[in-house]
Amino acid sequence: MLITYQISSKILVQQTIDSTNQNFSQISNKLELIFNETEELAELVVTNSIIQQYTSIKVPAHSLEEHRNIQEVKDILSEIKGTKDYVDSIMIFANNGLVYDSGEISVLSMQSPITLKQHSVRATAWRGVYHSNYTLYGKQLNIVSFFQRYNSERTALPLGTIQINLRESWIRKQYHSVDFGQGENIFIVNHDGRIVSHHNPSNLYQSIKSQPYFTLVKQKKSGQRVTLDNREYLVVSQELPKLNWTLVALVPIENILAVNNPLMRSFLLIGFIMIASVVLITLLISNLVSKPLKKINHVVKEVQNGNLDVSLDINSRDEIGVLAKEFNKMVRRTKRLMEKVVKEQEKKRKYALISVQSQLNPHFLYNTLENICGLAEMEQKKEVIELTHKLADFYRGVISKGNQIISMEEEMLISKRYLEILSIRYKERLTYKFIFNPEIFNYQIVKLSLQPIIENAVRHNLKDEEDHIYIEISGEKRGDQIHIFVHDHGEGTFDKSIESLLKEKQEKGNIGFGLYSSSERIKQYFGEQYGITIHNNPGKGTSVEIIIPAIRQGEIAHV
Structure with a gap:
């Protein structure tokens, strides 16, 4: 009877851990889905043509036109809000000085309660549970908010910030049905150990750092036991990565083992008989x-x-x-x-190259066409034909019948045509050399991996008329990897890392974003261990290294 009791107790505890983890996974998946839908809903709102129009203009204050515009935007926000039962309210803080909402709320502030990053065109942020910056029927609520800056789709100028609010009570509802018996405690804490959602709302915003189970939660040790007030509890936790939260359950061990008590009594009764x-x-x-x-x-x-x-x-x-x-x-x-x-993921990979091709510097095409026109005016027919063929060959290689993975030889030819065309513009100021081991020509590479690096080197080092640059492009096979180097012998240095480029604003004069894009596409197709590394040599120029797996053409499409 003692052995059976011990075995069944362990099984019941493990069942509780497994069941709780499964329930938590379902709750996490549902919350993650709702958070993602909230972000998509924000995108739907800010791309609405009427909202785009009315938040981009400024009309006389307290005028009939202002009242009409505010009411029409409010109707649209209310209609969109009505499609999602989990959305409490929607607010837009427009740069024209007006605040729009989905109705039934009183705005406390004319500005967004958070400041989004200035170096991102469409900066977004989630704010954990806090007291709302508005009142509903005279009361402040505990809410979770998603913020997104948005721009005009016509002029690309910033128009304002959207705020979509979810009630904490709705989040609590997602795990309220999970029942472990009397005395259970289920709640959500943030990364600082502060409670952001609880079965008992009065416990909101309290800290659990002083509790003995906080270390287990922090170290992600789910399924451990802890003693609180002379009572033993099972601590089960699971991360909610979207908002850096952790879902925590404190289940009394006595509740888990309660089903064993009638069994033991039955065993004792039958044993005596x-x-x-x-x-x-x-x-x-x-x-x-x-x-x-x-x-x-x-x-x-x-x-x-x-x-x-x-x-x-x-x-x-x-x-x-x-x-x-x-x-x-x-x-x-x-x-x-x-x-x-x-x-x-397949869709993302399919459109990744299309996005990169659309970002090719249009000035390159404009300058090339102007060079062709200049040669034509000077009646240099042979040079016009030659340059036109090179431009056609370059864009033929860029298109590559829609293939996103091409051979090393094809990638080298695209880069060579690109440099040949640039040489028409920069003449003797630009010199280059390709040093490739022919054995790597039949290996795969992501198309347009080299072109952004070469463009970066040229733009960075040929800023003034007296600048010169020599670019050396080489490649070789090392074990099961292909290493490609683009070394420029310019006078300047480029001290950015690939990781830092993500934080920079993509605007005119940003010479590093193309490198980050190339590195990310290589990682997407071949894995996180591959990509681009920048080696800065003060006074000697900059070397950019590309590392990819040695995969022959025709073996596989991608890793």
């Missing part, structure tokens, strides 16, 4: 408990190994049967989500 009956019943109960658990264990391992086509065939009506049904639902949802993620 008949020892044989005790043995028989013990074996029967052990078999009934262990068999479905073994099925669960086997199926869970299959899922851990990546097999999402399995299911738990348990039709009982007890906790294990409920657990099996929820597990099957979770596996099906996970499979659908993974398939969706794979499709979305």
Whole structure:
């Protein structure tokens, strides 16, 4: 009886951990989905043509036109808000000095409660639970807000900031149904250990740093036990990465083991009546408990190994049967989500190169066409034909029949044509040399990996008429990797790292954004261990190194 009690207790505790983790995963997935939908909703609002129009103009204050504009925007915001039951309100802080809302609220401030980064065209931010910057029926609420700066789609000028608010009570509702019996405690804390959502709203904003379980939560040690007020609890936690939150459950151990008490009493009663009956019943109960658990264990391992086509065939009506049904639902949802993620990643890869091609500096094409016109005016027919062929060859290589992965030889020819065309403009100020081992010509590379690096070197070093630059492009195979170097012998230095380029505003004069784009595309296709590294040599120029896996053409499309 003691052994059975110990085994069943451990099983019940583990069941509680697994069940809580599964419930938490469902809650996390739902919150993540809602947060993503909120961001998409913000994009839908700020691209609305009427909102774009009315927030980009300034009309006389307190005029009929101002009142009409505010009311029409409010109607649109109210209609959009009505499509999402989890949205409490929508507000727009426009640069024309007006604040628009979705109705039924009183705005406390004419400015957004947070300041978004200035170096991003469409900066976004989430703000955790806080007292609302507006009142609803005379009361302030505990809300979570998403902020996004938006610009005019016609002029690209900044128009204002949108704020979409979700009530903390709605977030609490997502885990309110999770029940571990009397005395359970479920709440959400932020990275500072402050409570941002709780079963009991009066506990909001309190800190758990002084609690003995805070270290377990901070160190992500889920499933551990802790003693609070002479009572033992099971601590289960799971991260909510979107807002850097952690979902925490404190489950009394006595509640978990409560189902064992009637069992023990039955064992004692039967033991006094008949020892044989005790043995028989013990074996029967052990078999009934262990068999479905073994099925669960086997199926869970299959899922851990990546097999999402399995299911738990348990039709009982007890906790294990409920657990099996929820597990099957979770596996099906996970499979659908993974398939969706794979499709979305494929779409991102498909349009990544199109985005890069559309960002090719238009001044390059303009200058080339002007050079062609100049040669034509001087009646240099041969040079016009030659330059036109080079320009056509360059853009033919850029298009590459829509292929995003091309051979090293094709990439080198695109870069060579690019430099040949630049040489027409810069003449003797630009010299270059290709040093490639022919054995790497048939290996794969992401198209247009070299062109942004070469463009960066030329633009950085040929700012003045007296500047000169010599560019050396080389490549070789080292083990199972291809290393390509673009070294410029210009007088200047470029002391930016690839990581720092993400923080810079993409605007005229930003000579490093193309490098970051190339590095990210290489990582997307081949993995995070590959990409671009910048080696700065003061007084000797700058070397940019590209590292990619050695994959021959035709072997695979991408890694």
